[in-house]
Amino acid sequence: MAKILDSNHSLTLSFNPLWKSLARYLASKCEKCGKERLLSVFDFYSSSQRFFCESCLLASTALMPLIRLIFFSLGVDNTTIKQLTKDSLIRKCMLSVVKGITNFGIRYPQPTGAPITIV
Ligand SMILES: [Zn+2]
Numbered sequence: 405m406a407k408i409l410d411s412n413h414s415l416t417l418s419f420n421p422l423w424k425s426l427a428r429y430l431a432s433k434c435e436k437c438g439k440e441r442l443l444s445v446f447d448f449y450s451s452s453q454r455f456f457c458e459s460c461l462l463a464s465t466a467l468m469p470l471i472r473l474i475f476f477s478l479g480v481d482n483t484t485i486k487q488l489t490k491d492s493l494i495r496k497c498m499l500s501v502v503k504g505i506t507n508f509g510i511r512y513p514q515p516t517g518a519p520i521t522i523v
Contacts, residue, residue: 423510424505429463430445430467431506434457434463435459437457441463443499444456445464445468445471446489446495446498447464447489449486449489471485472485499517501516501517502517503516504517
């Protein structure tokens with residue numbers, strides 16, 4: 405019988421409700437400036453924007469360590485993260501993945517909010 409989930413995946417899946425609520429938060433738009441929070445976090449990370457509304461600034465500051473942790477666990481270094489978070493296509497793909505998590509939770513393979521090819 406094939407082993408479907410490795411220990412790492414089942415650990416992630418056991419935190420699914422947590423990831424889902426986090427994803428919902430990131431994919432939702434800021435009530436003050438109307439920008440998706442994930443994109444504000446990316447702007448914050450890549451320093452491509454200097455000024456944020458209070459709400460986005462707070463969210464970005466709080467989520468920075470988590471975003472860094474996720475990228476580091478994927479083996480991406482800090483310089484690359486900054487480049488990736490500036491790339492508009494990568495940003496759209498990431499937002500789409502986050503929307504997918506909001507709708508479906510974390511799955512393997514991960515369904516996205518919209519097919520990658522049309523984002
Ligand atoms: Zn905002």
